[in-house]
Amino acid sequence: MTRGDKFLLAGLLLIALLSVAVLYGRLSFFPAKTESVQAVITAQGKLVRKIELVEGVKSSFVIRGLGGPSTVETDGARIRMLEAPCSGQICVKEGWIGHPGQTIVCIPGEILIRIEGTAAVDAVTR
Amino acid sequence: MKAAGTRRLVFLALLVAMATALHVVEGMLSIPLPIPGAKLGLANIITLLTLYLYGFRAGLKVSLMRVVLGSLIGGMFLSPGFLLALTGALFSTVVMAVLLKHTSCFSMIGISLAGAVGHNLGQLLAACLLLQSSAIFYYLPVLLIAGIPTGFITGFLLNSLIAHDKKSGILRDFLRA
Structure with missing residues (x-):
């Protein structure tokens, strides 16, 4: 050397x-x-609410859809449709969502809940 | 073709074969470190040996052919990994050739170290262009540190080989024109 x-x-x-x-x-x-992570809620194509999903914060509010009021609940970094007036209840059965890109759609009420934010990594491949 | 040219061709082909074998075997070894991209750089031994024996153009040919053949065998020809390997090989060969020809203060260890670091820089530059993002340069310190021991080891092996050659002349067949 x-x-x-x-x-x-x-x-x-x-x-x-x-x-x-x-x-x-x-x-x-x-x-x-x-x-x-934000939840963006639109009803009949119009933006009605945009909320930050922050860990440790709970809230619930009412969104007026076509068939009547729906209740949306948030718990920390996740959000769900708690109650909806529609017959199918598909949006309620969707349960909690919290990853960017996930959506809850209520067709009868024309309500769309979409999670936006920087997507976390799904997997790493070598 | 003259006998000297044929001889050189045969030895270059041998060097390409050895480098390809090392490249492929190295791809099979998994390093127990969670660092994608960190490799032993064993094939670099042959690149540097070729540069030492036959000069820049031959070294470049051997290292580029090694990458192409190795990736064909490994099944990643023209993949992003192949592009990274190609750029890395190009950078390290150029860096080592310049140091070998224009400086005299380094032994094979220093040249190999610079080659390993050049390889990693070239890789990162290619990755930066591929991903259209400069955030990948946060990875630089990791690769720099990973390149130091591997460059040192390949350089040490070559130093030993050349010291051995001075006594026994095992490399003389390569150069006998």
């Missing part, structure tokens, strides 16, 4: 450690915005 090798090795180690410090230090001091 020559002097040049040693300098190169030391230099590379230094650069590696510095870049670790800079990149991950920046991440820990200025963390990337935490993933925000």
Whole structure:
């Protein structure tokens, strides 16, 4: 091993450690915005409500659909249709949703609940 | 073709075969680290040996043919992984050739280290272009650190080979024109 090798090795180690410090230090001091998940609710094609789904917060509210009022419930990062006046009850049976891209649709009431946000990774393949 | 040219062709083909074998075997080994992209870089031994014996153009040919053949055998020809490997091989070969030809202060260890780091940089650059995202550069420190021991090991092996050659002349057949 020559002097040049040693300098190169030391230099590379230094650069590696510095870049670790800079990149991950920046991440820990200025963390990337935490993933925000929103539920967007539309009725008859019009936006009626947009709510942040925040962990630990519960709420419920009423959306006026075509067939009458429907009750929507949120619990932390998930949301469901609690009650609906329609006969099929498909939206209620859908249960809780909380992942970006998931939807609950009520055809008779023309209500659409859609989760928006940065999608988490489903799987990693090598 | 003259005898010297034929001899060179045969030895280059041998080197390509060895590099391809190493490339494929290496693809079968799974490293017990959760770092996709980190590899031992065994095929780099042959690239550097070719550069040492026959110069830049031969080294480039051997490393590019190794990537193409290895990925054909491994079944990932023209896949994203293939493009990463190709760019990495290109970068490391160029870096090592420049250091080998224009500097004298490095042994094979230093050159191999620079080659390993060049390989990882090239890979990241290709990944950055493929994904259209520079966020992948957060991965740089990981690959830099992973490249240091593997570059060191390949360089050490070559140093031993060349030291052995000085005594016994095992590489002399390659160069006998």
